[in-house]
Amino acid sequence: MQHPDHPLTEAKRYGYVEDGGVWLRPVLGQPARRIGSVKGTDDDALRYFAQRYTAFQAKIDELLDRLQTADNQGSYLMKLLHLQEQTKQHDGLGDYQALYDRLHAAEEQLNGSVARNREKNLVTKRSLIAQAEALRDTVDWVAASETVKELRQAWLKTGPVDKQLTEELENRFHTEIQGFFDRRKAFQLDRKALTRRTVERYRELVWEAEKLKNSEQFEATSRQLKQLQTAWRDVNGNLPKKQAAELWTKFRAANNHFFERLKKHIESQRPAEAAASTGVPSTPEQSLVRKRELARRAEGLLGLPPAQGVTQAKALQAEWKQSGAVRGPESDQLWQRFMLACDKVFEMSALDYYLRKRQGEGGEPLGPAERAQASVVALRKFIESDRQELATLRDNLGKLPNSAANDQHRQLLQGKIRTFERKVQTKTELIALFQQAAGA
The missing domain is CATH 1.20.1270 (Substrate Binding Domain Of Dnak; Chain:A; Domain 2)
Structure with missing residues (x-):
C-alpha cells in the first residue's frame, strides 16, 4: 500500500533541508547541490521540488512516447541529448539517475536506428x-x-x-x-540551328523550282527539277507540320506547274494525236514512238515524291492504253520496261507508307543511310511474303486438272503468277538501288 504522503517520502530519499536550503543528494557523478530555499515549512519545500521532478519526468515520458511512433526518429536526437544535460542541472527531487539512464538507452537505440537508416x-x-x-x-x-x-x-x-x-x-x-x-x-541550340539551315535549304529549293516552272527548255528543265526533287528528299528535315506543309505546297506547286506544261507539250508533239485530229489512224511506227516516250517518262517517276509519282504513273498507264497496238520483240520489251517502272513507283509508295507507319507519330526522322537500310530490310520481308504466295500459286496450278473446264481458272492463276514474279523482280531491283545509295 502506497504511503499516504508518497511525494514527501520520495523527496526525502533524494534530498534534504539544511541551513534553510533544499539540497539534492549526490547523483550522476555530481556532489550534493543546493537547489532552492525553504519558504514555509521544510516538508512543503520538499514537496514542491518533488513536484518539479514529477513535471520534468512527465516531459521526458511524453518525448519517449512520441519517439516510438515517429517517422523521422533522427530529428529527436538533439532533444534527447538536451534532456540528458538537463537531468544534471534540473532543480527537483527525484531519481535523476533513472531518468538519465532511460534517455541514454533511448539515445543508443536511436543512434543504431539512425546508422541503419543512413546505410x-x-x-x-x-x-x-x-x-x-x-x-x-x-x-x-x-x-x-x-x-x-x-x-x-x-x-x-x-x-x-x-x-x-x-x-x-x-x-x-x-x-x-x-x-x-x-x-x-x-x-536544343543545335536543333534550332539545324532547323534554321533546313528552312533555308527548303526555301532555296522552292525558289529554284519556281524559277524553272515556266521554262521552255523542257528536256533540260525536267532533269533539273528531278534533281531538285532528289535534293528535297535528301534534306530530310524535321520541321513543324504547318511550316513543312507550307514549304512543300509551294515546291510541289512549282513542279506540278512545269510537268503539266511538259505533258501538254508532249501531247502536242505526238504524231498519233496529230493523226487522230485529222482522222488518220496512227501507224505502228508512230505507236512505237509513243510507247518509247511513255516508258522513258515512267522510268523518270521514281525520283518524284511517292504520292506525286503514283498519280503520274496512273496517268501514264491510261495513256499507254491509248497509244495503239504494236507487234514485235521491241513492243514486248517496252511493255516490260513500262510496267516494271510503274511497279517500282507503286512499291515505293507502299514502302514509304510502311516506314512512316512503323516510325509512328512524333518519331525522329531517319537519315538517308538509316532509311536506305530500313528500306532494304522491309523489302526483303515483302519479297519473302511474295515468294510464299508465288509458291502457293504454282502449287495450285500444278494440281489443277488439265481440262477445258479449267482453262479460265488456269489463265487466272498464270496471270497472278506473272504478277508476283514481277513483284519479286521489282523489289529486288529496288533493293539494289537502296544498297547502291547506302554505299555511296
Whole structure:
C-alpha cells in the first residue's frame, strides 16, 4: 500500500533541508547541490521540488512516447541529448539517475536506428547517382527529362547519410543532373540551328523550282527539277507540320506547274494525236514512238515524291492504253520496261507508307543511310511474303486438272503468277538501288 504522503517520502530519499536550503543528494557523478530555499515549512519545500521532478519526468515520458511512433526518429536526437544535460542541472527531487539512464538507452537505440537508416540512404543515393550517370549518352530528351525530374524528387525525399560522405554525394549527383541539362540545352541550340539551315535549304529549293516552272527548255528543265526533287528528299528535315506543309505546297506547286506544261507539250508533239485530229489512224511506227516516250517518262517517276509519282504513273498507264497496238520483240520489251517502272513507283509508295507507319507519330526522322537500310530490310520481308504466295500459286496450278473446264481458272492463276514474279523482280531491283545509295 502506497504511503499516504508518497511525494514527501520520495523527496526525502533524494534530498534534504539544511541551513534553510533544499539540497539534492549526490547523483550522476555530481556532489550534493543546493537547489532552492525553504519558504514555509521544510516538508512543503520538499514537496514542491518533488513536484518539479514529477513535471520534468512527465516531459521526458511524453518525448519517449512520441519517439516510438515517429517517422523521422533522427530529428529527436538533439532533444534527447538536451534532456540528458538537463537531468544534471534540473532543480527537483527525484531519481535523476533513472531518468538519465532511460534517455541514454533511448539515445543508443536511436543512434543504431539512425546508422541503419543512413546505410539505407547511402545505398539509395548511390543508386540515384548511377541512374543519373546512365543518362550521359541519351538522346531521348523527353523521356530523360521525366527521369531526371523523378531522380531529383527521390533525392530530396531520401534522408541524410554519414556527414563525411554528404558533400561528395551531393556534388556527384548535382554534377550529373547539371550535366544533363547542359547537354539538353546544347542539343536544343543545335536543333534550332539545324532547323534554321533546313528552312533555308527548303526555301532555296522552292525558289529554284519556281524559277524553272515556266521554262521552255523542257528536256533540260525536267532533269533539273528531278534533281531538285532528289535534293528535297535528301534534306530530310524535321520541321513543324504547318511550316513543312507550307514549304512543300509551294515546291510541289512549282513542279506540278512545269510537268503539266511538259505533258501538254508532249501531247502536242505526238504524231498519233496529230493523226487522230485529222482522222488518220496512227501507224505502228508512230505507236512505237509513243510507247518509247511513255516508258522513258515512267522510268523518270521514281525520283518524284511517292504520292506525286503514283498519280503520274496512273496517268501514264491510261495513256499507254491509248497509244495503239504494236507487234514485235521491241513492243514486248517496252511493255516490260513500262510496267516494271510503274511497279517500282507503286512499291515505293507502299514502302514509304510502311516506314512512316512503323516510325509512328512524333518519331525522329531517319537519315538517308538509316532509311536506305530500313528500306532494304522491309523489302526483303515483302519479297519473302511474295515468294510464299508465288509458291502457293504454282502449287495450285500444278494440281489443277488439265481440262477445258479449267482453262479460265488456269489463265487466272498464270496471270497472278506473272504478277508476283514481277513483284519479286521489282523489289529486288529496288533493293539494289537502296544498297547502291547506302554505299555511296
